[in-house]
Amino acid sequence: MPSPELISDSTLLAGIALVLALIAIAWRRDLRMAMVRLILVMGAGIAGLLLLDRFGAAIEQETLIVVLREVGLLIVAIGIARITLMFLFEGLLARFGVPHILDDVLTVLTLIVFVLYRMNVAGVNLTSIITTSAIISGVIAFSLQESLGNLWGGIALQLDNTCRIGDWIRVDKVTGKIVGIRWRYVAIATNEDETILLPNSALIKQNVTVLGRRGDLYVPWRRKIEFTVAYDVPPSRVIAVVCDALERAEIRHVARTPEPVVHCLSFDASAIRYVTFFWIEDPAFDEWAESQARIHVYAALARHGMEIPLPKHQVVMTPPRDHAVEREETLATREEMLGRLELLSVLTEGERRAMAAELVDCPYVAGDVIFWQGEVAESLFILARGRVDIYRSAASARPAGARARLATMEAPAHFGEMGLLTGQARTATAVALDEVLCYRLDKKGFDAIVVARPELAEALSKVLATRQAANDATLQSLDAEARARHASNRADEILRRIQSFFGLEP
Structure with missing residues (x-):
């Protein structure tokens, strides 16, 4: 029969464990279900001891009473030990990153010590058992050598920081992120949404590659x-x-x-x-x-017109193409695009056709930087398809730090005209927002048109001044009237720069 002192002590310890469980639940809501289960286990053990104390007199076999008493105490001990250790490792010490395997090891050691203590209280001669069971112990140790190897392997992995939870590793053909290190295995989550369990003993014996880490430094x-x-x-x-x-x-x-x-x-x-x-x-x-x-x-x-060639042994049969027809269609498309741009609206049909022949296709993908602020430039970009963001930053360093978006341009549009007309370094950064097709017009393709008709310089300077005033207004929050004055003041300056760049007489 369990003595009143034994029941009282068990109840007291269970009460302390209950308080720790409630504190842990208040700290971390994710521990609620685990703590509730352990409280129920601990309560079942206490209830069993109380029932045995009340109705145990009806049991005639003393040995059965002892067994039931020790089972009840063991259940209570399991609940108290798990709650206490979870309170320590998942609560107090959680921020220090204490290896979880220590929680498992301490749980096992605590229960072993408890069992040995209760055997000693029950009058079992532990010395004689250890002396007479050397052969049995050897057989058990031999049969458990794999489990013991996993246990010590897990301890070694965490104590010497070989691998840590959160590390990406490659073992044989397995690559993934370590999401758990337990006493028996290491859990690895792969990019295929699989979790692979590698025994600790095997992990210790194999070559392990830690990805993105050089020593203790993550790179x-x-x-x-x-x-x-x-x-x-x-x-x-x-x-x-x-x-x-x-x-x-x-x-x-x-x-x-x-x-x-x-x-x-x-x-x-x-x-x-x-x-x-x-x-x-x-x-x-x-x-x-x-x-x-x-x-x-x-x-x-x-x-840049660089071909990714097909293998030489592959024969590709294609119908003959009429290159002259293709060129005419391309020129017609480009000419129609040029006619839709305000900057080039002053050009004659012949001038637009001559300019169309000088355009170079430039495809970009989302995230491509078409040009950086501060780059030397002598070209204009015509946006035929897609969208482009225009940014300006305080400095021209690459990549730009804090920067203000001036505009999001959608086809058809043009940008970078100051580089073509004045040779001025880029005053903003252009970044492709999605799949983009641009036509690039270099100075040599525009030079003959401006030289042949110098009056174009004045018309172009007014368009450029208006756009620059709008960009500055975006940055300085100017109203429409102030923007107009700003554009008028800059038109003359831009005209002089165009004339100087193309060698025109004022």
């Missing part, structure tokens, strides 16, 4: 993509174009530093193979980041 993770370009383009030009495109691009989860690099990898049968290295901040987005990098590389190559 961006290097990724690479390969592409090919035809032999008729010099490798130095390909490297410069792709490097510049990736440095300009604003891709989420891709680190700004280190900057992307491109290497000439090999000379294949039908093309030169290149490899691009870039760094990502979160391995969870590795496939997405690689896809975006490929998109930007493809767009950069297309903008």
Whole structure:
């Protein structure tokens, strides 16, 4: 029969554990269900002891009474131990990142000590048991060597910080994020929405690669993509174009530093193979980041007319094309686009057609920086498809820090005209907002038109002054009247700069 002192002590300890459980629930609502279950377990043990105290006299076998008493005490002990340790590790010590495996180990050790204590109280000679059961102990230890290896492996992993919860690792063919380290296994969540459980003992024995970490310092993770370009383009030009495109691009989860690099990898049968290295901040987005990098590389190559060739052994049968017809259709489309722009409305039909022949196709993708504020420029961009954001910042550093958006331009539109007409450095930054097609007009394509008809300079200067006044008004919140005065004052200045740039007589 359980003595009144034993029941009183058990109830007192259970009451203390109940208070700790309520405090833990108040701290962390996510522990509510676990604490409620443990309170019920502990209550069941106390209820069992009370029932045994009241009705135990009806049981004739003394051994059965002892067994029932010890089972009730063990249930109470399990509840008290788990509540106390959860209060410590999930409550008081949660912010210190104490390894969860210590919670498991301490739970097991606490219960082992409790069982040994109760056996000693019951009069069991522990010394004789240990002495006479050496063979049995050896058999048990041999059968549990895998479990013990997992236990010590888990302890070693957390105590020496080899792997931490939140680390991304690669083990054999498994790559994922560590979401849990328990006494038997390490749980790894992969990008395929799978959770893989690796035994601690196996993890200790295998080569483990920790991604995005150098010692104790977390760093961006290097990724690479390969592409090919035809032999008729010099490798130095390909490297410069792709490097510049990736440095300009604003891709989420891709680190700004280190900057992307491109290497000439090999000379294949039908093309030169290149490899691009870039760094990502979160391995969870590795496939997405690689896809975006490929998109930007493809767009950069297309903008500069660099072919990604088909394999030489592939035969492509296409109907013959009439290049003269295609060119006429292209010129007609460009000419129609030029006629819709206010800046170029003063041109004659012949001048627009001549200008259309000088345009160069420039496709961009979302996030591509078309030009940076402060860059030297002698070209105008005509927006034929898509949208472009225009920004201005206090400094021309790349990438721009705090910057104000002047406008979002939608096709048809034009921007960068100051570079074409005056040679002035870019006064703003242009960033593609989505899939964009621009026509680029360089100075040499516009030079003959302005020189042949100098009066164009005055008309163009007024359009430029009006647009610049609108941009300044956006930054300075000027009203319409102040904007008009500002435009009038700047028109004469811009006219002089156009005449000087193209060598026209005032």
